[in-house]
Amino acid sequence: xxxxxxxxxxxxxxxxxxxxxxxxxxxxxxxxxxxxxxxxxxxxxxxxxxxxxxxxxxxxxxxxxxxxxxxxxxxxxxxxxxxxxxxxxxxxxxxxxxxxxxxxxxxxxxxxxxxxxxxxxxxxxxxxxxxxxxxxxxxxxxxxxxxxx
Amino acid sequence: xxxxxxxxxxxxxxxxxxxxxxxxxxxxxxxxxxxxxxxxxxxxxxxxxxxxxxxxxxxxxxxxxxxxxxxxxxxxxxxxxxxxxxxxxxxxxxxxxxxxxxxxxxxxxxxxxxxxxxxxxxxxxxxxxxxxxxxxxxxxxxxxxxxxx
DNA sequence: AACGATTATATCGTACACGATACAAAATTA
DNA sequence: TAATTTTGTATCGTGTACGATATAATCGTT
Numbered sequence: 001x002x003x004x005x006x007x008x009x010x011x012x013x014x015x016x017x018x019x020x021x022x023x024x025x026x027x028x029x030x031x032x033x034x035x036x037x038x039x040x041x042x043x044x045x046x047x048x049x050x051x052x053x054x055x056x057x058x059x060x061x062x063x064x065x066x067x068x069x070x071x072x073x074x075x076x077x078x079x080x081x082x083x084x085x086x087x088x089x090x091x092x093x094x095x096x097x098x099x100x101x102x103x104x105x106x107x108x109x110x111x112x113x114x115x116x117x118x119x120x121x122x123x124x125x126x127x128x129x130x131x132x133x134x135x136x137x138x139x140x141x142x143x144x145x146x147x148x149x
Numbered sequence: 150x151x152x153x154x155x156x157x158x159x160x161x162x163x164x165x166x167x168x169x170x171x172x173x174x175x176x177x178x179x180x181x182x183x184x185x186x187x188x189x190x191x192x193x194x195x196x197x198x199x200x201x202x203x204x205x206x207x208x209x210x211x212x213x214x215x216x217x218x219x220x221x222x223x224x225x226x227x228x229x230x231x232x233x234x235x236x237x238x239x240x241x242x243x244x245x246x247x248x249x250x251x252x253x254x255x256x257x258x259x260x261x262x263x264x265x266x267x268x269x270x271x272x273x274x275x276x277x278x279x280x281x282x283x284x285x286x287x288x289x290x291x292x293x294x295x296x297x298x
Numbered sequence: 299a300a301c302g303a304t305t306a307t308a309t310c311g312t313a314c315a316c317g318a319t320a321c322a323a324a325a326t327t328a
Numbered sequence: 329t330a331a332t333t334t335t336g337t338a339t340c341g342t343g344t345a346c347g348a349t350a351t352a353a354t355c356g357t358t
Contacts, residue, residue: 003260004260006260006263006264007195007198007199007256007259007260007262007263008195008199009192009195009196009199009211011263012195012263013173013270013281013284013285013288014173014174014177014188014266015192015195015212016285016288016289016291016292017166017169017170017173017288018170018173018174018188018192019212019213019292019296020166020170020288020291020292020295021166021167021169021170021171022170022213022315022316023213023291023292023295023296024162024163024166024167024291024295025163025167025315026295026315026316027295028163029316029317038342038343038344039163039167039344040343040344040345041343043158043164043167046156046157046158046161046164047158049156050156050157050158055306055307056306056307056308057305057306057307062158063164063168064168064171064172065344065345065346066345066346066347067306067307067308068307068308068309068310068345068346068347068348069344069345069346070307071307071308071309072308072309072343072344073343073344076342076343091305091306091353091354092306092352092353092354093305093306093307093352093353093354094305094306094307094353095306095307095308107156110156111152111153111155111156113156114155114156114160114161115155117163121162121291121294126290127287127290127291131283131287132162134280134283134284134287135162135283135284135287136162136165138276138280138283138284139162139165139166139169140165141275141276142165142169142172142173142270142276143165143168143169143172145270146169146172146173146175146176147168147172171345171346174345175345175346178346178347187312187313187314188314189313189314189315190313204336204337205336205337205338206335206336206337214314214315214316215315215316215317216336216337216338217315217316217317217318217337217338217339217340218314218315218316219337220337220338220339221313221314221338221339222313222314225313240323240324240335240336241322241323241324241336242322242323242324242335242336242337243323243335243336243337244336244337244338
């Protein structure tokens with residue numbers, strides 16, 4: 001590849017990654033609209049449903065988001081009645097985020113989301129099972145390498 | 150997989166895609182900071198360097214971004230003197246975006262960016278060439294499927 | 299116990315993303 | 329040609345992302 005061709009859009013790895021991420025998030029849009037939540041809010045709910053109450057930093061560690069993103073996001077979710085934020089008694093610096101009954105109940109409505117996403121993915125493209133497995137493995141390698149340190 | 154496990158974070162495809170995209174963009178941060186541009190602005194420059202002057206819609210078609218994102222982004226780039234926006238004479242609805250001399254010259258400074266990105270990618274993880282090729286192919290399938298219609 | 303370093307969260311400013319809407323210019327159709 | 333539809337941009341509002349900074353609480357060390 002000539003030196004200049006390194007700058008061609010089709011030779012970038014970053015762009016299709018960026019585009020695929022945005023398009024995938026957009027695919028969740030209508031589904032999550034039914035639940036009145038956004039995609040990042042859905043991710044927060046996923047970790048709370050799976051693991052129970054967590055501190056802001058713990059959520060950030062799992063989702064690779066910092067508090068400057070999470071604090072306002074969690075406040076919006078608290079205002080909507082999905083969760084409760086409370087200062088920890090053992091460590092007054094820490095804020096414990098726990099699901100409200102409403103937030104807990106929302107899990108039932110969310111159970112159909114992954115199935116519909118899988119269906120949508122299969123609709124347009126024809127990714128084989130092996131391809132998806134390899135793709136996910138590479139993604140995890142990349143995230144592992146870049147998120148570390 | 151049990152029904153409920155579909156909601157576990159580690160079983161999502163969307164999350165590592167979202168995380169990898171953000172982390173990759175973050176990797177560009179320090180490099181592009183040298184050029185005083187952001188990652189989306191870099192993408193706009195890539196298509197203009199490669200193809201010359203384009204309309205807003207043409208840029209949007211290549212980058213899969215709508216005008217509600219591009220118009221303010223292009224205005225910021227115009228204010229920084231990287232490009233010029235002008236109404237087309239043939240079609241007064243269309244705005245032609247062309248590089249300024251400054252924007253054109255910036256290409257020379259950008260030539261080292263892709264090399265450094267590749268180096269950073271290799272630093273942490275050990276992606277084989279075949280793995281990168283397969284990964285890129287899957288990304289293009291996904292983008293093609295979701296961007297169509 | 300005092301004090302500097304670390305940790306957990308929050309705030310601020312800027313720049314995307316994107317759904318919804320607006321509007322004028324061009325194309326289409328009646 | 330007048331009316332309708334489509335197209336190309338722009339605007340508005342909301343919600344992330346994220347670098348930089350602030351602040352209070354805890355920890356570690358002396």
